[in-house]
Amino acid sequence: EGEKLLKACQCYLSTSAGPIAGLLFISSEKVAFCSERSIKVPCANGEYLRVHDKVVVPLEKIKGVNQSENMKKPSQKYMEIVTVDGFDIWFMGFLNYHKAFKCLQQTISQRLDDVDTF
Numbered sequence: 056e057g058e059k060l061l062k063a064c065q066c067y068l069s070t071s072a073g074p075i076a077g078l079l080f081i082s083s084e085k086v087a088f089c090s091e092r093s094i095k096v097p098c099a100n101g102e103y104l105r106v107h108d109k110v111v112v113p114l115e116k117i118k119g120v121n122q123s124e125n126m127k128k129p130s131q132k133y134m135e136i137v138t139v140d141g142f143d144i145w146f147m148g149f150l151n152y153h154k155a156f157k158c159l160q161q162t163i164s165q166r167l168d169d170v171d172t173f
Contacts, residue, residue: 058084062158068110069133069145075108079146081158086136087111088146110144112136114166120159134159 062081067074068088077090090108098104118137125131132152136144136159149155 058082061162062155064155065148065150066134066146066155067148068108069147074147076148077108079155081155081162083114083162085111085113086117086159086162088144112138112144114163116140117163117166120156120163122156 060080060082064079064081065076066079066088067076068090075090076092077088080087080089088108088110093105093107095103096106116138118139121135121137123133123135125133131147132149134146134149134152134156136146138144
C-alpha cells in the first residue's frame with residue numbers, strides 16, 4: 056500500500072525570524088514543509104552549502120491541529136500543529152485555508168481511528 060500524498064498547498068511557515076514561503080505536504084503518513092528558497096549555511100571546511108528549511112512530522116506524533124485568525128484582520132488565518140512532545144508549528148498564508156485545514160484534520164482523525172482499531 057505505502058504512503059500516499061493527499062494534498063500539497065502553498066503557505067508560509069511562521070518562525071521567530073519571520074514567515075518562510077514554501078509548500079506543505081499532507082500524506083497518509085506525515086506532514087512535511089519545504090521552503091521555496093534555499094539558504095546558505097557554512098560547513099566545517101569553510102565552504103557554504105545550500106539547504107532548504109524542512110519540517111517533517113509523522114502523523115503519530117501529532118496531538119492535534121488548531122485554527123486561529125488575526126482578530127484585527129479575520130482574513131489572516133493560521134493553522135497550528137501541536138505535537139505529542141509539546142512543540143507547536145504554525146502555518147499561515149494559505150491560498151485555500153479551509154481545504155488545507157479540513158484535509159489535515161481528516162487525515163489526523165483517520166490516523167487516530169486506525170490506531171484505535173489495533
